[in-house]
Amino acid sequence: MKHQISRFLIKNGGVLLPFAVFLMIYFIGGKLYPAMQKPQVFFNLFINDSSLLLVAIGMTLVILTGGIDLSVGGVIALVTTASAAMLRDGASAYIVMPLMIVIGVSLGALMGWIIQDLKVQPFIATLMGLFFARGMAYIISLTSVPIKNEVYKTIALTPIYIPFFPNTYIYIPTLVGPIMLLVAIYISYFTRFGRTIYAIGSNEQSAMLMGLPVRRTKILVYAFSGFCSALAGIVFSLSLLAGYGQFATGMELDAIAAVVIGGTALTGGIGNVIGTLFGVLIHGTIVSVLQFNGTLSSWWTRIGVGILTLLAIGVQSAFYVRKKRS
Amino acid sequence: MNQKTFFRRFRDSQIFWPLVAWIIILVFDAIIDPTFFRIGIIEDPTYGKHLYGNLVDIFNNGAPLMLVAIGMTLVIATGGIDLSVGAVIAISAAMGAVLINPALGNELISNEILTKNATNTPLPIIILADLLAGTLCGLWNGLLVSRVKIQPMVATLILMVAGRGIAQLITNGQIMTIYYTPYFWFGNGYILGLPVSIYIVALVLILGWVLVRKTSIGLFIESVGINAKSAYYSGINEKNIKLFAYMFCGFCGAIAGLILSSYVHSADGNNNGLNYELDAILAVVMGGTLMTGGRFNLLASAIGAVVIWTFTVTVYHLGVPANALLAAKAILVLVVILLYSDYTRRFVNRITTKRRVAKHETSN
Numbered sequence: 234m235k236h237q238i239s240r241f242l243i244k245n246g247g248v249l250l251p252f253a254v255f256l257m258i259y260f261i262g263g264k265l266y267p268a269m270q271k272p273q274v275f276f277n278l279f280i281n282d283s284s285l286l287l288v289a290i291g292m293t294l295v296i297l298t299g300g301i302d303l304s305v306g307g308v309i310a311l312v313t314t315a316s317a318a319m320l321r322d323g324a325s326a327y328i329v330m331p332l333m334i335v336i337g338v339s340l341g342a343l344m345g346w347i348i349q350d351l352k353v354q355p356f357i358a359t360l361m362g363l364f365f366a367r368g369m370a371y372i373i374s375l376t377s378v379p380i381k382n383e384v385y386k387t388i389a390l391t392p393i394y395i396p397f398f399p400n401t402y403i404y405i406p407t408l409v410g411p412i413m414l415l416v417a418i419y420i421s422y423f424t425r426f427g428r429t430i431y432a433i434g435s436n437e438q439s440a441m442l443m444g445l446p447v448r449r450t451k452i453l454v455y456a457f458s459g460f461c462s463a464l465a466g467i468v469f470s471l472s473l474l475a476g477y478g479q480f481a482t483g484m485e486l487d488a489i490a491a492v493v494i495g496g497t498a499l500t501g502g503i504g505n506v507i508g509t510l511f512g513v514l515i516h517g518t519i520v521s522v523l524q525f526n527g528t529l530s531s532w533w534t535r536i537g538v539g540i541l542t543l544l545a546i547g548v549q550s551a552f553y554v555r556k557k558r559s
Numbered sequence: 560m561n562q563k564t565f566f567r568r569f570r571d572s573q574i575f576w577p578l579v580a581w582i583i584i585l586v587f588d589a590i591i592d593p594t595f596f597r598i599g600i601i602e603d604p605t606y607g608k609h610l611y612g613n614l615v616d617i618f619n620n621g622a623p624l625m626l627v628a629i630g631m632t633l634v635i636a637t638g639g640i641d642l643s644v645g646a647v648i649a650i651s652a653a654m655g656a657v658l659i660n661p662a663l664g665n666e667l668i669s670n671e672i673l674t675k676n677a678t679n680t681p682l683p684i685i686i687l688a689d690l691l692a693g694t695l696c697g698l699w700n701g702l703l704v705s706r707v708k709i710q711p712m713v714a715t716l717i718l719m720v721a722g723r724g725i726a727q728l729i730t731n732g733q734i735m736t737i738y739y740t741p742y743f744w745f746g747n748g749y750i751l752g753l754p755v756s757i758y759i760v761a762l763v764l765i766l767g768w769v770l771v772r773k774t775s776i777g778l779f780i781e782s783v784g785i786n787a788k789s790a791y792y793s794g795i796n797e798k799n800i801k802l803f804a805y806m807f808c809g810f811c812g813a814i815a816g817l818i819l820s821s822y823v824h825s826a827d828g829n830n831n832g833l834n835y836e837l838d839a840i841l842a843v844v845m846g847g848t849l850m851t852g853g854r855f856n857l858l859a860s861a862i863g864a865v866v867i868w869t870f871t872v873t874v875y876h877l878g879v880p881a882n883a884l885l886a887a888k889a890i891l892v893l894v895v896i897l898l899y900s901d902y903t904r905r906f907v908n909r910i911t912t913k914r915r916v917a918k919h920e921t922s923n
Binding site: 301347350351352353354356357358360361362363364365367368369371372375478483486489490493499500530532533534535536538539540542543546547 | 640716720723724727837880883885888893900901
C-alpha cells in the first residue's frame with residue numbers, strides 16, 4: 234500500500250505538485266484578501282489568461298518533443314494587427330478568422346520545416362519567426378487599430394452565466410481555451426500522433442529507428458503550436474477589441490514558465506497539458522493577488538514567476554532523479 | 560607560396576565569413592548612398608574635436624552589442640547559452656542610475672536636487688558596483704548551470720524574466736534620468752577623436768584574448784564545449800570553467816549596460832538592452848561559433864556584432880520604420896541560417912564536385 238502510494242505520487246508528481254501549489258497560493262490569497270473568495274475571481278483567471286492558456290497548450294506539445302517555440306507572442310501580435318486591419322477595411326469576420334488560422338498554421342509549419350529539414354536549432358528558427366511576425370505586424374500598422382466589427386463585438390461582449398453561481402459569468406472567447414485543452418488531452422493521450430510526440434521527446438533516435446513518422450510529427454507539432462497561437466491571437470483581439478504590434482510582448486516567456494511550472498521537462502518526453510493548465514492558473518493567481526494588494530508593483534509578477542520557475546525546476550529534477558532510480 | 564598559405568589560413572579562419580558579410584553590406588551602402596562613408600571632423604563644445612560619420616556611429620552605438628557578443632561567445636563555446644544578458648544590461652544601468660541619484664538619502668527631494676549635475680557616489684565606486692552587479696548575475700547563472708545542473712537555457716531564462724523585475728525594483732519602477740555629466744563620457748566621450756566605447760571594446764577584447772589564448776582557459780572551454788564528460792575525465796574542472804564563462808558574460812553585460820545608460824542618459828528597467836540577447840546570439844552564430852559549443856573566436860563574434868549593427872543602420876538608412884526592422888532582421892537570420900545549414904553545404908558541394916568531374920572529363 235505504502236509502495237503504491239509512493240509510486241502514484243512519483244508517477245503523477247508532475248501534475249499534483251502544480252495543482253497543490255495553485256491551491257495553496259489561491260487559499261493564501263483568499264485568506265489575505267477576502268474579496269478573492271468570490272467565485273467570479275476564479276473565473277476571471279480563465280477570462281484574463283485565456284490566450285496564455287491557448288499558447289501554453291501549443292507550447293507544451295512543442296516542448297514535449299524537446300523543441301521550443303519562441304514565436305507565439307509574435308504570431309499573436311501579427312494576428313491581432315492583421316485581423317484588425319482587415320476588419321477596418323470591411324472584410325467579413327467569417328473570412329478573417331479562418332484566414333488568421335491559416336496564417337498561424339502555415340507560419341508554424343514553415344518553422345517546423347526549417348527546424349526539421351535545415352537542421353536549425355528550434356530556438357533560433359522560432360526566434361526568426363518571432364522577429365518576422367512582429368515586424369510584419371508593424372509593417373501592417375505602426376499604431377493600434379481598433380476593431381469596430383459588429384460580429385467581433387457581439388462575440389466579445391456576450392456574457393455566459395455560470396449555473397449554480399449567482400452573478401458569475403465568462404465570455405464566449407473564454408471557452409476556447411478549455412475546449413482546446415480537452416482537444417490537446419485527447420491528442421496527447423489517445424492518438425498515434427500524441428504518442429509519437431512523447432516518443433520523440435524521450436529519444437528521437439530510437440523513435441526514428443522504431444519507424445515512427447518523426448519528420449511529419451515534428452513539423453505538425455510546430456504547425457499545431459502556430460494554430461494555437463493564431464487562436465490565442467483571435468481571442469486576444471476579441472478581449473481587447475484592437476490590434477497592435479506591441480501586444481503580447483514577452484508572452485513566450487510566460488508560456489514557457491507556465492509549462493515548466495506545470496511539470497513538463499524542457500528536455501522533452503515528460504509532462505502533460507493538464508499540468509500546464511495549473512501552470513497558467515498559478516500565473517493568473519499571482520497576477521490577481523498583486524492586483525488585490527494594489528500597493529505591490531507589477532514587476533513582482535516577473536520576480537514571482539521567475540522564483541516559481543526555479544522552484545519547479547528544482548522539484549522536477551528531484552522527482553526525475555528518484556523516478557530513474559526506482 | 561607563403562602568401563598563398565597565409566590567404567588560405569585567413570580564408571579558413573572564423574573571421575573570414577563575417578568580414579565578407581560586412582563588406583557586402585558596406586558595398587550595398589556605397590551603392591545606395593555614396594555619402595555613406597563620409598567621415599568628418601567636428602568641434603564639440605564638451606568633448607573637443609572628434610570624428611563623426613556613419614562608420615564612427617556604427618562602432619560607437621554597436622559597442623554594447625559587441626561587448627555582449629564577446630561575453631556570449633565564451634558561454635556558447637562551453638555548449639551553453641545566456642539569455643539573461645539583456646536583463647543584466649538593465650540591472651547594471653539601473654545600478655548606475657540609482658547610485659548617481661543625488662536625491663538618494665536626501666530628506667527633501669525637489670526637482671532642483673534631482674536634476675543637479677552631481678553624484679551621490681564617487682564615479683569609480685559606481686563603475687565597480689556596476690561591474691560587480693553584472694558579475695554577480697553571471698555567478699548566479701553559472702552556479703545554476705554548473706552546480707545545480709539546470710539546462711543553460713532554462714537557468715538563464717529565470718534571470719531573463721526576473722532580472723528586468725529586479726532592475727525595476729532597484730530604480731523603484733521609474734525611468735531614471737541621469738544628469739551627472741562625467742558619467743556621459745563612457746557613451747559619448749572621445750579619445751584622440753575616436754569614441755571611448757571603441758577603446759573599451761578593444762580593451763575587453765584584448766583582456767579576453769589574453770585570458771583565453773595566453774592561458775589554457777580557452778583550450779579548456781573548447782574541450783568542455785566539445786565533450787564535457789571527456790573533459791571532466793581528462794582532469795579539467797568543467798564546473799569552474801562553465802562558471803568562469805558565465806561570469807565573464809555577466810561582466811561584459813555590465814560594461815554594456817554602463818555604456819548604454821551613459822549613451823542615453825537614463826536607466827529604464829523595461830527597455831534597456833531589449834532584444835540584446837537575441838542579437839548577441841545571432842552575432843556569435845555569424846562569427847562561426849557553433850551553438851553546440853567548441854571552437855570559438857572572440858574577434859569573429861565582435862565582427863558579427865558589427866555586421867548586425869551595420870545592417871541595422873543600413874535598414875534605417877533605407878527609411879524603414881524602426882519597428883519594422885524586426886522583419887528585416889528575421890530575413891537576415893533566415894539568410895544566415897540558410898548559409899550555415901547542411902542543406903546549402905551539400906548543395907554547394909554537389910555543384911563543385913560536378914564541376915570538378917566535368918573538368919576531369921574534358922581534360923581526359
